[in-house]
Amino acid sequence: xxxxxxxxxxxMSVPFIAHTHHVPKEVLYSALGVxxxxxxxxxxRAIARQQNRPVNDVIRDLExxxxxxxxxxxxxxxxKEQGKAP
Amino acid sequence: xxxxxxxxxxxxxxxxxxxxxxAASVGVPLPVALLLVVTGSFVAQGFMDVWWAIALxxxxxITGDLTGYMIGRWGGSRLLRRLSRLLGDPARLKNEQKRxxxxxxxxxxxxxxxxxxxxxxxNLASGASNYPWGKFLLWDVLGECLSVVLYxxxxxxxxxxxxxLDSVLGELTWAMVALVVALFLxxxxxxxxxxxx
Numbered sequence: 001x002x003x004x005x006x007x008x009x010x011x012m013s014v015p016f017i018a019h020t021h022h023v024p025k026e027v028l029y030s031a032l033g034v035x036x037x038x039x040x041x042x043x044x045r046a047i048a049r050q051q052n053r054p055v056n057d058v059i060r061d062l063e064x065x066x067x068x069x070x071x072x073x074x075x076x077x078x079x080k081e082q083g084k085a086p
Numbered sequence: 087x088x089x090x091x092x093x094x095x096x097x098x099x100x101x102x103x104x105x106x107x108x109a110a111s112v113g114v115p116l117p118v119a120l121l122l123v124v125t126g127s128f129v130a131q132g133f134m135d136v137w138w139a140i141a142l143x144x145x146x147x148i149t150g151d152l153t154g155y156m157i158g159r160w161g162g163s164r165l166l167r168r169l170s171r172l173l174g175d176p177a178r179l180k181n182e183q184k185r186x187x188x189x190x191x192x193x194x195x196x197x198x199x200x201x202x203x204x205x206x207x208x209n210l211a212s213g214a215s216n217y218p219w220g221k222f223l224l225w226d227v228l229g230e231c232l233s234v235v236l237y238x239x240x241x242x243x244x245x246x247x248x249x250x251l252d253s254v255l256g257e258l259t260w261a262m263v264a265l266v267v268a269l270f271l272x273x274x275x276x277x278x279x280x281x282x283x
Binding site: 005006007009010011012013015016019020021022039041042043045 | 089090092093096097099127128130131133245246247248249250
């Protein structure tokens with residue numbers, strides 16, 4: 001039950017993912033090209049909608065950023081939820 | 087559904103928790119344990135106030151339980167009376183009601199936090215068997231507060247692995263229910279065999 005295996009879902013916010021994956025939230029915001037916000041409770045699907053792209057793409061970008069931050073050479077396993085194109 | 091509920095909890099916080107726990111206590115199948123452990127994680131991260139979360143989650147659960155009890159009391163007792171007349175054994179119904187009143191506290195208390203899938207049924211059964219509402223409320227409040235504090239604390243402690251924690255808890259809950267059902271059936275079998283001797 002390690003934190004390394006925690007999946008990323010469309011309902012999660014960027015600060016929540018940063019906490020569960022032990023990475024600074026600024027790294028994740030930067031990976032998504034979004035300006036960091038205080039008390040940001042927006043789920044990933046809302047960010048995906050704003051960026052006009054599927055939520056799976058957003059999840060994949062976050063997984064890559066987390067793997068890079070942890071120095072993991074392997075590619076992330078892929079998105080956990082089917083995204084709906086906005 | 088699960089995703090929408092978690093997104094609502096993330097965006098609206100404790101008020102969403104009140105609505106969800108109330109609906110779940112009436113019997114709507116919602117993942118309350120998951121929402122409570124995620125709440126614990128939000129509290130650990132400073133997204134939610136712990137006292138508001140505990141107060142509103144407990145209040146929601148108690149409101150839902152009392153609704154179920156009232157439905158059982160006003161609808162269920164009439165139905166039970168009619169059934170007992172139809173089956174022609176009102177004395178037996180009275181005996182069952184007496185037994186329910188003697189052991190009712192345990193049924194109410196343990197289904198709030200340990201055997202949670204049985205909770206809505208116990209609410210209806212308690213109302214239908216005219217279990218005293220004061221006692222029901224006492225054991226309900228104790229059980230629900232314990233449940234909320236327990237799950238929120240677990241989420242707080244394991245705040246970075248709540249999704250894994252939820253699957254472990256879900257399996258554990260159903261294992262407990264299966265164990266209690268197996269013990270009950272075993273006990274019934276022993277009683278039956280003794281009678282036959």
